[in-house]
Amino acid sequence: MTQFTRAMEELGVEVIYANSPQAKGRIERLFNTFQDRLIKELRLEKANTIVEANKVTARFLPKYAKRFSVKASSDGDLHRFIPKGVDLDSILCIKEEHALRNDFTVIHDKKLYQIEDNIRAKKVVVEEKVNGSMIIIYKGRTLKFKEITARPKKAEIKKKYEFKLKKSFIPPKDHPWRKFKIKSYPQNYVYSQKEKSNKKEKELLLVH
Structure with missing residues (x-):
């Protein structure tokens, strides 16, 4: 069309x-x-x-x-009055539908525009008026916009690392570790065991 x-x-x-x-x-x-x-x-x-x-x-x-020229069949004026509520400026203009990007930017006539209103829309309509002005509309609402030279950069979200210190584990009273006991041998017992082993070594030497 x-x-x-x-x-x-x-x-x-x-x-x-x-x-x-x-x-x-x-x-x-x-x-x-x-x-x-x-x-x-x-x-x-x-x-x-x-x-x-x-x-x-x-x-x-x-x-x-x-x-x-040929005379018209009727001499009446066939022109009609403009109905109330009809805005000729919004009709007799150039209208083009454009996609609205996720960063709220629109490309029209090789130029980039930033929509300043927060809207949820996939497409908007750009109107170029006879007097050279331009507006951007979404569902009858005139949006605020400005011309920009580059698309806005996405803000980098830095991850925050939290270092948590581990608490030292203290076993409860009924824990098995508390029930475990290391047996202590008396010094006399250890000394007697050494004497027995020495005697056996001497006997073996004498036999040979």
Whole structure:
């Protein structure tokens, strides 16, 4: 859909396309007239500049219309009044739908714009007015925005590491570790065991 077709549809005007051979023939005859008769008139009047050509055309068109125009079947005025609530500035403009990125940026006409309002939307509409101004709309709401040169960088989230000191384990009173006891041998017992082993070694030596 072209911008013109979209605007006519919003105004409630039906667009009739010249798809039939008859309609195409009419416009071709009109073009042929301007390319033939008008060119000859300009040559006869020796019009060499745009100003001179405009003067010749201003005299030529009324004569052409009087000769070839057809009277309308009805003399009434078919123009309609603009309905209340219709904003022509928002209709007779260039509208383009663009995707809204996760960082709330929009690309339009090779330029980057940052949406300053916090909205949940996948797409927004950019409107270029006749006076050269531009607005961005989402569901009838005009959004705040600004032009930027680069996409905003994502903030790096640094992980915080917490070091926890482990508490020393103190077993309870009924813990098995508390019940375990190391047996202590008396010194006399250890000494007697050494004497026995020494005697055995001597006996073995004597036998050999």
